[in-house]
Amino acid sequence: MASAFVVGNAFRHKVTELLENTDSSLPQALKEELEELLEKPEPITLTFGTARRLKKYLQDKGHPFYLHELLEDSSLHLPEFVKPPRNPELVARLEKIKAKLANEEYNRITRNVNTQAINQNGTLADFGRQVRSVKAVAVTLFNFLVTVVAAFACSYMGSQYLFTETAARVLTGVIAASVVGLAELYVLVRTMEGELGEP
Known part of the structure; x- marks a missing residue:
């Protein structure tokens, strides 16, 4: 002053x-x-x-x-303000509180991180899980295609007793294959929804 x-x-x-x-x-x-x-x-x-x-x-x-x-x-x-020396006990307490708060913040941020699952190169288990996932998708697609083709073939062959013309038999096979394909897609989507919905 x-x-x-x-x-x-x-x-x-x-x-x-x-x-x-x-x-x-x-x-x-x-x-x-x-x-x-x-x-x-x-x-x-x-x-x-x-x-x-x-x-x-x-x-x-x-x-x-x-x-x-x-x-x-x-x-x-205006005389130069001389800052009073800080109490060492107070400084030590403040440092302790700061460290505690920083530790709590770190724990809050990293509470859902699994350190054993993290690896820079990835583990063999991760690779196996990815291969299984790709394998499941490939099997599902193969199953879908086989089902649709089988439905077409079955309808085409079975319709020879009803129709003598090839165009009518092909049309019957396409309709049957489409219905079976849509039913397969519906079941596939519902199954994937159920898997994604699980925690």
């Missing part, structure tokens, strides 16, 4: 005039303080107390210049 002014040349000049004026009846303590200030090297700091006493004197004696004129090229002297 400011407690003094850093005064400039206007202050030096006007206070020198005031001190040289022989008829001025400056109080001795104030006069000595002002003379001591003028002898100091730059920057000169004028305390608020001295400034108040000087203002009171100027008001009481009716001098032709005022305090604000003395301080027009001055600025507030």
Whole structure:
């Protein structure tokens, strides 16, 4: 917090005039303080107390210049803030709390990570699982195609007792194969939905 002014040349000049004026009846303590200030090297700091006493004197004696004129090229002297040393016990406690919070945050982020399942190169079990998955898809597709082709062949061959024309027999086979294919797709989709829905 400011407690003094850093005064400039206007202050030096006007206070020198005031001190040289022989008829001025400056109080001795104030006069000595002002003379001591003028002898100091730059920057000169004028305390608020001295400034108040000087203002009171100027008001009481009716001098032709005022305090604000003395301080027009001055600025507030703000002492450098000295940071108090931190309590080592408090610092240790804060570090402990920070470490605990960081550990809790890490555990919260990594709680659903299985470290044994993670491997940069992958394990043989992962490879086996992938092969089984591909194998299951291949078997399902093969089964679908065999079922559709068998339904077409069965309908084509069975319709020879109803139709003598080849176009009618082919049309019957395509219709039967389409119905069986759609039924297979429906069952396949429902099965996949059930597998995906499991936790």
